[in-house]
Structure formats: structure tokens, C-alpha cells
Amino acid sequence: MTKLDGNYYPQLTGIRAIAAFMVFFFHFNPFHEGFIFHFVNEFHVGVTVFFVLSGFLITYRYIDSFEFSREWFSKYIINRVARIYPMYILITICAFIFAPDIVKTVPIFILNIT
Numbered sequence: 861m862t863k864l865d866g867n868y869y870p871q872l873t874g875i876r877a878i879a880a881f882m883v884f885f886f887h888f889n890p891f892h893e894g895f896i897f898h899f900v901n902e903f904h905v906g907v908t909v910f911f912v913l914s915g916f917l918i919t920y921r922y923i924d925s926f927e928f929s930r931e932w933f934s935k936y937i938i939n940r941v942a943r944i945y946p947m948y949i950l951i952t953i954c955a956f957i958f959a960p961d962i963v964k965t966v967p968i969f970i971l972n973i974t
Contacts, residue, residue, distance in 0.1 A: 869917070876913050882906025949973060 886903035926932065952972050959965045 872913055872917060876910055876917075879906040879910035879913070883910065 882903035883906040885900050886906065889897060889900045891897035891900060922936070952969070956965055956969045956972075
């Protein structure tokens with residue numbers, strides 16, 4: 861397996877992308893019956909693959925710098941939130957803009973953002 865730098869495996873990133881697409885197509889299955897429908901209906905396994913690979917990559921990245929301290933954990937959480945939350949907010953806002961009845965979804969929107 862090729863490493864471009866100390867913490868990045870491009871092959872595993874590709875597998876995580878495939879797993880993410882599997883989850884997407886599981887939720888938005890374009891087929892309505894037949895073998896392909898049932899095949900795509902099993903793409904829920906992408907969740908497991910994605911989380912196992914993500915756990916491995918996060919552990920591998922931080923194993924050398926890990927300290928069992930409140931300061932280290934606080935810094936880690938702040939970095940993770942700063943990396944994930946802005947895109948999460950953007951995607952959530954886009955999803956709710958295209959919601960069929962925006963008035964009924966405002967409480968759900970607030971729950972999703974917070």
C-alpha cells in the first residue's frame with residue numbers, strides 16, 4: 861500500500877468514497893423492483909466499511925501524538941468539529957431549502973443544526 865505522506869493512504873480514501881456512495885444509493889435507490897433493486901438495497905454495508913476505515917485512519921493519524929489529557933482531547937474535538945461542522949451546516953441548509961414544506965421543517969432544521 862502506497863503512502864504519500866505519513867498519514868495519508870490514497871487507496872483507503874478511494875474505498876471510503878465507494879462506501880459513501882453505497883450508503884447514498886441505499887437511501888436513494890433509483891430502482892423499484894427486481895434484482896438490481898435488491899442488490900442496491902444491501903448497500904447498507906457501506907456504513908460499516910466507512911466507519912471501520914475512518915476509525916483506522918483517525919487512529920493511525922493520531923497514535924503518535926496521543927496524550928491522555930484533557931487539553932489534548934479538547935484540541936482534538938475542536939479540530940474535528942472545525943473540519944466537519946461547516947460542511948454539515950451547508951449541506952443541511954441546502955437540504956432544507958429544497959424541503960417541500962419549509963414551515964413544518966423549521967423545528968427539525970433547528971434540531972439538525974444543533
